Amino acid sequence: MEQTVVTPLFIHLKQNKVCNLEILFSCYEEVYLFINIFFLFISCASDEEVIDNSKEVVPGVKLVNSGHLYTNCDPNDTVYCTNEMQTWINKGVSMMKTQNADVLVVTWNVGKFVSEDGFDKYNTHEVLLTSPEIESILSKISDWLKGTCLSTNQQSEHIKEYRNYLENGADASSQFVLCSNSRIVLAAFETKNPGANEGRDIPAFITHELYHAFQQDLGNQSCTNTREGSSSSNGRAIVEGAAVYFGEYAAGQLMNYDGVNRMLGKIYNDFQGSGDKSIEAGLNWGAGLRLMIERNWLNESSILDGSLFHNCETETLYTNANENIVKIKDLWYMIEKDGDNYKFSDQALGN
Numbered sequence: 001m002e003q004t005v006v007t008p009l010f011i012h013l014k015q016n017k018v019c020n021l022e023i024l025f026s027c028y029e030e031v032y033l034f035i036n037i038f039f040l041f042i043s044c045a046s047d048e049e050v051i052d053n054s055k056e057v058v059p060g061v062k063l064v065n066s067g068h069l070y071t072n073c074d075p076n077d078t079v080y081c082t083n084e085m086q087t088w089i090n091k092g093v094s095m096m097k098t099q100n101a102d103v104l105v106v107t108w109n110v111g112k113f114v115s116e117d118g119f120d121k122y123n124t125h126e127v128l129l130t131s132p133e134i135e136s137i138l139s140k141i142s143d144w145l146k147g148t149c150l151s152t153n154q155q156s157e158h159i160k161e162y163r164n165y166l167e168n169g170a171d172a173s174s175q176f177v178l179c180s181n182s183r184i185v186l187a188a189f190e191t192k193n194p195g196a197n198e199g200r201d202i203p204a205f206i207t208h209e210l211y212h213a214f215q216q217d218l219g220n221q222s223c224t225n226t227r228e229g230s231s232s233s234n235g236r237a238i239v240e241g242a243a244v245y246f247g248e249y250a251a252g253q254l255m256n257y258d259g260v261n262r263m264l265g266k267i268y269n270d271f272q273g274s275g276d277k278s279i280e281a282g283l284n285w286g287a288g289l290r291l292m293i294e295r296n297w298l299n300e301s302s303i304l305d306g307s308l309f310h311n312c313e314t315e316t317l318y319t320n321a322n323e324n325i326v327k328i329k330d331l332w333y334m335i336e337k338d339g340d341n342y343k344f345s346d347q348a349l350g351n
């Protein structure tokens with residue numbers, strides 16, 4: 001059987017660069033304490049690409065944590081250990097209602113920021129990986145690719161692409177839909193900056209990307225076509241907003257803080273700085289979804305267990321035909337600060 005498929009349904013973070021809205025769905029600003037501002041965006045398969053559903057896989061998540069990340073868990077290390085990252089992944093997996101994809105999560109460290117160019121989607125950083133480390137990572141990816149729907153030639157093309165990222169210092173931060181049920185997450189980030197309050201950012205980042213791999217609708221070609229063909233769709237934005245929500249929530253659970261409050265705080269601060277009332281900017285759909293939840297227009301559990309993305313509901317229930325969605329777009333920014341707590345105003349809540 002001919003295996004088609006492919007790539008470009010990916011999602012990633014980009015540092016210090018404004019997303020190109022003409023070619024990408026949308027972008028979302030995230031503030032990370034240790035490296036300024038990221039812009040997060042999604043891009044996707046073109047119309048002629050077909051996502052194959054025929055290859056059976058064993059659902060699960062494998063982690064290849066490489067290079068400068070070690071297996072011991074000394075809190076003084078400037079790297080995240082494998083055991084710790086596995087805990088984040090296990091948390092994400094445990095929250096899902098069902099999980100139908102075979103996911104490979106590949107993480108590695110890059111050095112200091114070098115430039116904004118060098119890659120279509122990523123910035124260039126110093127390379128920390130040695131040649132043998134790169135070969136080891138690629139070998140593991142190559143083995144995993146053999147279990148996907150990709151043809152041998154397609155696998156080679158992907159390896160070539162990933163080699164470029166690894167050898168040339170890409171700050172890769174994407175979830176790729178290789179096949180409807182074969183997903184790969186590439187996550188490169190800087191080593192910890194001693195003293196910086198970044199302990200909550202990387203867990204939120206990894207669980208965010210992992211959540212994209214759990215969004216089953218991203219592997220549904222029919223749903224993708226509907227999303228891309230409808231001017232009243234909010235699908236791309238909800239895909240991203242839910243990942244923002246999930247990442248912050250899960251990181252909060254892992255590290256014992258209120259992740260939703262932290263997310264609202266970031267959005268509040270962004271809005272105070274920009275005054276931009278467009279829900280399409282930055283992390284704003286995370287607040288939009290939270291307000292939907294608080295007004296009982298959306299079940300939080302459907303985000304947290306991934307079921308919001310099982311039956312293409314973004315294109316049936318949450319388009320602009322839903323008047324509550326339209327209202328949310330005018331209310332999402334009405335967040336009030338009370339000490340360290342952030343909450344929606346009475347007006348936003350309809351009280």
Ligand SMILES: [Zn+2]
Pocket residue numbers: 011012040041208209212240243244
């Ligand atoms: Zn994302």
